Amino acid sequence: MGRHRVPIFLESTPALMSAVGHAPPPFFKRGPAPLVRLAFFVSLSLILLVADLRFHTLEWARLGVATVAWPLQRITWMPIDAAGDFGSYLTRQSSLLKDNEELRRRQLGTANLLLRQQHLEQENKRLRALLDMRARLPVEGRIAEILYAARDPFSRRVIIDKGIQHGISAGQAVVDDIGIIGQVVRVFPLTSEVLLLTDKDQAIPVEVQRNGLRAVLAGAGAGTMELRFLAANAEVQVGDILMTSGLDGVYLPGLPVAKVVKVDRDNSYSFARITCAPLAGVERHGLALVLGGRTALPPQPDDVPAILDRPAGGKRGKKKAR
């Protein structure tokens, strides 16, 4: 008997409860509660954040949206372009003449070097052939205009007006007439993003021009860079010029990068704090040259202990993965 009564009681429970305690059905459908929606969207954003920051898996989505939004972006540049055109229209003739004069003078100054360059390259090729060394590959460049600085205040990037359509690929070095500006990190069909040298994520292998000391130069934000992991007694002076060592296989060797502006040797730390300023107009705008990609370096020899190349290797791997 008792066994029969229990199911009957259970069956009647919903009707009983709705009559007593349940809320009536809502008049208007409003979907899930705000807190539920908040939790959903916040977790979705967090997943996106992690996916983009940690695994770099969202580049295709970014490429798609950027391609669709390109005409819109072009429209929004019009006020800035118009302002620039208006400004240049008002530029006085005298300043233009002065500019012209200056450029002519500089061209004449470098003509000497340019004329001898051909000769020197020939000579270099012959000497290298004599010494049985691998010939240096000719590197072509592509002139690009820096359109604007990216709006993101947390990183130092600029957008240039050449992209996949013009054969730009991620990893290429970008230089101006004085030295290196940065590196292409993201390519869209008609534009690309250049990560400037002064960005905190950017590291570049350099050597001191005076004595060939090799080191890694990393961006420190706010227009400065820092020479990292050099011993407190390292042979670096204020005013030294740093140029690329070419060890990373990304930058050509011998391009000027930065100048040492401050050396702080504190004995309580094992490393010296060396602050540098970029030589090229990294934070200025204008024309830039995107250098062609370099062919891969020969593989590392196997007998080098893994510990030795770990710091440099880590940096390099990170940069290439972008």
Place this chain on the structure above:
Amino acid sequence: MQPTHASRRILLPVRNWFIVLTLFLALLLNLIPFGRLPGIPDWVALVLAFWCVHQPLKVGMAAAFVLGLAMDVADASVMGQHALAYVLLAFAAAGLSRRVLWFPLSQQALQLLPLFLGMQLVMMATRMLSGAEFPGVLWFLSSFTAALLWHPATYLLLTPQFRPEDKDVHRPI
């Protein structure tokens, strides 16, 4: 008598296409490359907060999320950074909507300022946790500009809903 703003004029119902249009225009305004000029407000955040306060049933966190993704691509920032900040802003603004409309416009702006600042703090937290540099104190200026623009933005965005005032001494409303 209670000092109310919302009850001062009877508004026409809002048109959906107008909301979409204003959000789209705000997105366009945000695309203008000002670079690192401080004090340029985040137009999308301003318009989004406005509609979340005035029409919490029509504009909510889903719209905020989509707009945030668009801004992430446009800004070349990390995917999800603006989306997270805008979703939190939309949630807070919708929560504020029942209370804040009873205040005069200047006090409304004062109540929305912490929301804009909080949104920027969220963005800063997400980026600095991932190792980005501090953008400088001046970056927070854009929140104050957005709060200052609350007054004109209200009149601009409510214009299509106002109807001509028909003065009638016998019927005061």
